[in-house]
Amino acid sequence: MDRIPILKLGRALLVTIQVDMHDRLATALEEDLSAKIVASGARGVLIDISGLDLVDSFMGRMLDNIAAVSRMLDAETVVVGMRPAVAITLVELGLELSGVKTALNVERGMALIQTRLTETGLEDADLGEDGP
Amino acid sequence: MDRIPILKLGRALLVTIQVDMHDRLATALEEDLSAKIVASGARGVLIDISGLDLVDSFMGRMLDNIAAVSRMLDAETVVVGMRPAVAITLVELGLELSGVKTALNVERGMALIQTRLTETGLEDADLGEDGP
Numbered sequence: 633m634d635r636i637p638i639l640k641l642g643r644a645l646l647v648t649i650q651v652d653m654h655d656r657l658a659t660a661l662e663e664d665l666s667a668k669i670v671a672s673g674a675r676g677v678l679i680d681i682s683g684l685d686l687v688d689s690f691m692g693r694m695l696d697n698i699a700a701v702s703r704m705l706d707a708e709t710v711v712v713g714m715r716p717a718v719a720i721t722l723v724e725l726g727l728e729l730s731g732v733k734t735a736l737n738v739e740r741g742m743a744l745i746q747t748r749l750t751e752t753g754l755e756d757a758d759l760g761e762d763g764p
Numbered sequence: 765m766d767r768i769p770i771l772k773l774g775r776a777l778l779v780t781i782q783v784d785m786h787d788r789l790a791t792a793l794e795e796d797l798s799a800k801i802v803a804s805g806a807r808g809v810l811i812d813i814s815g816l817d818l819v820d821s822f823m824g825r826m827l828d829n830i831a832a833v834s835r836m837l838d839a840e841t842v843v844v845g846m847r848p849a850v851a852i853t854l855v856e857l858g859l860e861l862s863g864v865k866t867a868l869n870v871e872r873g874m875a876l877i878q879t880r881l882t883e884t885g886l887e888d889a890d891l892g893e894d895g896p
Contacts, residue, residue, distance in 0.1 A: 637780055637815040637845065639870045641773070646870075648769055648780045683769035713769065738771045738778075 636661050638668050644676035644745050645669065645707075646738065650683040658694045665698060669705045676745030677702045678738055682713025692727035699732045708733065708748055710741040768793050770800050776808035776877050777801065777839075778870065782815040790826045797830060801837045808877030809834045810870055814845025824859035831864045840865065840880055842873040 636657065639646045645668055647661070665677065679695065681687065699709035710733045722729065735741035768789065771778045777800055779793070797809065811827065813819065831841035842865045854861065867873035 635815065637782060637812060639778075639780065639812060639814070639845075641870060641874075646771075646778075648771065648782070650769060650780070650782050680769060680771060682771070683767065713771075738773060742773075 634660065635664065638664055640668075640672055640674065641742070643674055643749065644678055644742060645672065645674045646678045646680065648680045648683065653691055653694055658690070662694070662698055662701060666701050666705060669702060669707045675707050675749055677707050677709045678741045678745070679709065679711050680713045680738060681711060681718065682715070684718060685715070687718045687722055689725050689727060692722055692725060692729065695729055696731055703731070708745060710735050710744055712736065712738050712741040766792065767796065770796055772800075772804055772806065773874070775806055775881065776810055776874060777804065777806045778810045778812065780812045780815065785823055785826055790822070794826070794830055794833060798833050798837060801834060801839045807839050807881055809839050809841045810873045810877070811841065811843050812845045812870060813843060813850065814847065816850060817847070819850045819854055821857050821859060824854055824857060824861065827861055828859075828863055835863070840877055842867050842876055844868065844870050844873040
């Protein structure tokens with residue numbers, strides 16, 4: 633696999649990470665994601681890591697990078713589906729993902745992005761529904 | 765990887781297939797998916813294959829199987845994100861996925877499931893939004 637699919641869901645983009653990331657795959661994901669944020673005008677990025685048993689420091693840095701780039705493009709990053717063991721490992725590694733919001737699952741992550749849109753006074757974004 | 769993550773989005777389940785399926789992975793996905801349909805009461809299954817360059821006859825049969833099992837559990841299967849080359853290959857292989865609905869992307873697939881729920885007189889399902 634050379635590309636991770638990015639799905640558009642309303643005003644958010646959803647990425648499901650299922651495999652260990654290597655250098656080139658991570659770079660490709662960061663590039664694709666930032667291009668798609670700009671192209672789609674997305675205001676949120678949901679990264680689902682429920683398929684991962686382990687998160688190493690490389691993956692932790694990648695999540696931080698994606699969040700930092702997305703923030704500059706005015707999109708909020710929410711990491712969802714983290715397993716308890718992964719959370720423990722990240723803290724042990726000293727990677728507390730301070731720039732990244734987390735939510736238990738995709739639905740709660742969506743709600744978080746929706747709340748932010750409402751708070752910032754933007755129109756109701758109809759997350760998850762089809763546009764015109 | 766031994767499991768493909770299944771994400772709940774409102775009344776639908778979303779699966780993103782990013783890797784070539786082998787026997788055991790396909791069996792695990794079918795089992796997990798049917799268990800999750802029952803546990804969550806989902807009425808639709810969205811299978812995103814936008815990450816696949818190629819679909820072979822094994823994958824075609826798997827999609828057909830998933831659709832058949834889901835239908836028996838009262839959930840509709842929609843395959844989304846199919847690339848043009850994949851559609852051509854499937855037809856050439858004689859696998860026209862007659863039991864499977866298709867949609868261009870996740871949002872249109874969601875809309876299809878939503879329409880079906882509305883038509884069958886069930887309550888508005890708020891696909892993609894957080895439940896109570």
